[in-house]
Amino acid sequence: MPLIQAVERALNILELFSEQKVELNLAEISHMTGLHKSTLHSLLKTLQAQGYIEQTEANAPYRLGMKLLERGYLVQRSRDFVAVARPYLEDLSERTGQTVHLGVLDGKAGVYVDKVEGTRSIIVYSRIGRRMPIHTTAIGKVLLAFQAPAVIGKTLDGYDFAASTENTITQCDLFEAALARVRSDGFAVDEQENVRGCRCAAVPIWGHDRKLVAAISISTVVENVSMDEFKSLIEQLKATGASVSRDLGY
Amino acid sequence: MPLIQAVERALNILELFSEQKVELNLAEISHMTGLHKSTLHSLLKTLQAQGYIEQTEANAPYRLGMKLLERGYLVQRSRDFVAVARPYLEDLSERTGQTVHLGVLDGKAGVYVDKVEGTRSIIVYSRIGRRMPIHTTAIGKVLLAFQAPAVIGKTLDGYDFAASTENTITQCDLFEAALARVRSDGFAVDEQENVRGCRCAAVPIWGHDRKLVAAISISTVVENVSMDEFKSLIEQLKATGASVSRDLGY
DNA sequence: CGGTAACGTACGGCATTATAGAACATCGTT
DNA sequence: AACGATGTTCTATAATGCCGTACGTTACCG
Numbered sequence: 293m294p295l296i297q298a299v300e301r302a303l304n305i306l307e308l309f310s311e312q313k314v315e316l317n318l319a320e321i322s323h324m325t326g327l328h329k330s331t332l333h334s335l336l337k338t339l340q341a342q343g344y345i346e347q348t349e350a351n352a353p354y355r356l357g358m359k360l361l362e363r364g365y366l367v368q369r370s371r372d373f374v375a376v377a378r379p380y381l382e383d384l385s386e387r388t389g390q391t392v393h394l395g396v397l398d399g400k401a402g403v404y405v406d407k408v409e410g411t412r413s414i415i416v417y418s419r420i421g422r423r424m425p426i427h428t429t430a431i432g433k434v435l436l437a438f439q440a441p442a443v444i445g446k447t448l449d450g451y452d453f454a455a456s457t458e459n460t461i462t463q464c465d466l467f468e469a470a471l472a473r474v475r476s477d478g479f480a481v482d483e484q485e486n487v488r489g490c491r492c493a494a495v496p497i498w499g500h501d502r503k504l505v506a507a508i509s510i511s512t513v514v515e516n517v518s519m520d521e522f523k524s525l526i527e528q529l530k531a532t533g534a535s536v537s538r539d540l541g542y
Numbered sequence: 543m544p545l546i547q548a549v550e551r552a553l554n555i556l557e558l559f560s561e562q563k564v565e566l567n568l569a570e571i572s573h574m575t576g577l578h579k580s581t582l583h584s585l586l587k588t589l590q591a592q593g594y595i596e597q598t599e600a601n602a603p604y605r606l607g608m609k610l611l612e613r614g615y616l617v618q619r620s621r622d623f624v625a626v627a628r629p630y631l632e633d634l635s636e637r638t639g640q641t642v643h644l645g646v647l648d649g650k651a652g653v654y655v656d657k658v659e660g661t662r663s664i665i666v667y668s669r670i671g672r673r674m675p676i677h678t679t680a681i682g683k684v685l686l687a688f689q690a691p692a693v694i695g696k697t698l699d700g701y702d703f704a705a706s707t708e709n710t711i712t713q714c715d716l717f718e719a720a721l722a723r724v725r726s727d728g729f730a731v732d733e734q735e736n737v738r739g740c741r742c743a744a745v746p747i748w749g750h751d752r753k754l755v756a757a758i759s760i761s762t763v764v765e766n767v768s769m770d771e772f773k774s775l776i777e778q779l780k781a782t783g784a785s786v787s788r789d790l791g792y
Numbered sequence: 793c794g795g796t797a798a799c800g801t802a803c804g805g806c807a808t809t810a811t812a813g814a815a816c817a818t819c820g821t822t
Numbered sequence: 823a824a825c826g827a828t829g830t831t832c833t834a835t836a837a838t839g840c841c842g843t844a845c846g847t848t849a850c851c852g
Contacts, residue, residue, distance in 0.1 A: 295588040296810065298548040298839065303592040306613060314620040318800065328841050333801065338545040342553040343648070351800065351848085356617045358648040361655065363556060364614020365671030367606045370564040379562075539564055546839065548810065568829060578812050583830065601819080601829060 301327065302335050306344060306356065315353040370539070373497060373505050374406055377536045381408045381508065384532045388412075388525055390517070393509045394497075395424070397435040400447055402426060405506070412516060425486070427467055428456045430494035431509040433480035437471040438496050438504040444471070459485045479526055489514050493526045495533035499540050508533055551577065552585050556594060556606065565603040614671070621646070623747060623755050624656050627786045631658045631758065634782045638775055640767070643668060643759045644747075647685040650697055652676060655756070662766060675736070677717055678706045680744035681759040683730035687721040688746050688754040694721065709735045729776055732759075739764050743776045745783035758783050 308316060308324055318336065322329050336354060339345045343359035369375045377394050385392045389412030395402045401423040426432035426447070436444055453462040461467045474480040482492040494509035510529050512522060558566060558574055568586065572579050586604060589595045593609030618624050627644050635642045639662030645652045651673040668674075676682035676697070686694060703712040711717045724730040732742040744759035760779050762772060 294584070294809085295591055296548050296552070296584050297808090298546050298810080299552040299585060299588045300592065302546070302549040302552070303589075303594060309613075309616065309620070311616065311620065319798080329800075330802085330842080331840055334544070334546050334839075335549065338549045339553075341545055342550065344553060356613060356620060358617070358646070358653050360610060360613045361617045361653065362614075362671045362673065363559075363606060363610045364612075364617075365669065366559065366561065366564075367608065367611045367614075369561060369669070370559075370605065375561075376564070544839090547837095548839080569827080579829075580813080580831085581811055584810075 298335070301325070302339055305332075305335060305339065306360070309356050315355045317353040321354075373499070373536070373540055376539045377497065377506070377508065378406060380532050380536050380539075381406060384408075384508075384510065384528060385410050388510065388528060390525065391511045393431060393511065394506055395431045395435065395509065396506045397426075397439070397504075398423070400426065400451060402429065402432040402435050402507075410511075425454070425456070427451070427453055428460050428482065428486035429509070430480040430482035430492040431507045433471060433474050433482070434494040434496050434507040434509075435504070437474035437480065444468075456486050457484055457488050459483055461485065479530060481526075484514065491517070491522060493522070493529055495529050496537075497533055497540070498537040505537075505540060508536070548585070551575070551581075552589055555582075555585060555589065556610075559606050565605045567603040571604075618655060618670075621655065621756075623749070623786070627747065627756070627758065628656060630782050630786050631656060634658075634758075634760065634778060635660050638662075638760065638778060640775065641668075641761045643681060643761065644756055645674070645681045645685065645759065646756045647676075647689070647754075648673070650676065650701060652679065652682045652685050652757075660761075668761075675704070675706070677701070677703055678710050678732065678736035679759070680730040680732035680742040681757045683720060683724050683732070684744040684746050684757040684759075685754070687724035687730065694718075706736050707734055707738045709733055711735065729780060731776075734764065741767070741772060743772070743779055745779050746787075747783055748787040755787075758786070 304325065305321060308321060316324075318329060318332055321327075321336070322332050325332070327335075336345065340347070340354070340357070343357045345354045346357040347354050374394065381392045381394060385408040388410065390410040392408045392410070393404050394406035395404050402425075404422050404424065424432055426436050436447060439447070448464060448468070451464070453460075453464065453467065455462050461470060479493055479495045482490070482494075484490060486492075490511060491514050492509050492511045494507045496504055497506040497508060499505040508529065510525055512525065517525070554575065555571060558571060566574075568579060568582055571577075571586070572582055575582070577585075586595065590597070590604070590607070593607045595604045596607040597604050624644065631642045631644060635658040638660065640660040642658045642660070643654050644656040645654050652675075654668055654670050654672050654674065657668060657670050674682060676686050686697060689697070698714055698718070701714070703710075703714065703717065705712050711720060720730075729743055729745045732740075732744075734740060736742075740761060741764050742759050742761045744757045746754055747756040747758060749755040758779065760775055762775065767775070
């Protein structure tokens, strides 16, 4: 299974450009590669036709083309979990009508980094950039549950289990049991533990290095969404989480 | 002087990846290109060996590689005007609180090569590397208006004046009149022609050879910025454009 | 103004090189 | 255990890319 010479040569040409040598003409490239002028000419014209190199005018020296910029930023985007997750959040929110959040762990709290409002229920207490307690939210539980044990220990050390509602878990050992449950279930639930009348679920997002990247949650109003319907939402949420993780290279 | 088939095919593979499909496996690529599995295998392994595509593990789907990111950044830096313009863009964005873009012409579209987010208004539809229509954006109009007449003619020949909003200019002769206006004004305006609720202005950046290098635009949300304020922004934008051009040796 | 470099471009025969068929391997599934 | 779907390797063939040569241009200098 030999590699393809013509392609190797073409790609190697792209490597010749550097910060020091931004522009190269045919003769220079010929000298650097040892390839014949006419051989190079075909290669260069092919690269040029595809936008990988360009010249300001005919017979001007070549330089790297815009196509590389375009493709390069696509790479960056595809590695950016917020951008990757966005369309999936929108899709989930649209299908379910519920509000969907994307959050990451930051010290002893979670932070919402993205949010898509649902049409059916309006959750007003959240906002992008807002911090939320770990122990009262589904997304917080997920974000902590899948951390390394050392991180969990350090986070819970001296943690303030302030009660938000009568359902809030306020004891450390009970909370640790809840985290264990999250790990085995693969998702977390917030049963009116943060806001009365609000039931949420959350799932993890995994990165290409198999480490936790973020979490996605879906928020429902208990009067609007039956328990059966909520269970169906969890399944959809899990599918969404898996899709985002896959796109991130998991 | 025919173009080189193997190189064309290899580069076309890179084009298949998109924001929607960041990962592709051999079978999918085979289906999309109509090429034989074994033919593709050689091409893919060549691209992979050079870092233009990669896979997380053996037999995993392919995605674009880091080499593209590296080369893409080089393109950005190799256009020295980007580095020169950067501090001016930041300054303008900070003073006005608006989002500022730097773009160049590439074929029949513009490409954003740099961007500074404003604090007052958040414009999310744009991204570095993204292509934009010429006829719906202020920056596009500037980029075309100051080209040589032959270039303008060739660009508009067969140009697709697709409508983005109800304000989009969809007729060639009207657009040519708009370009003439841009030339006499020295700046272009996009009055909600690309995105509803978004008003932009753009000015040219001139190089040492007195040729058009790029354009800078400022984007505002109509509800946030009054027309009087917008006119003041145009003045500041013009000053910024002049400063960058001067730094480039104009 | 003519001669001559230097450079990019086009042509065409030859043989290397890429191609695609088929067979092989490696999963995951029923 | 047999199957299907996937990726990999092998090999013969001829198509393809390679490079020597020759042709336009443009730029520079005598």
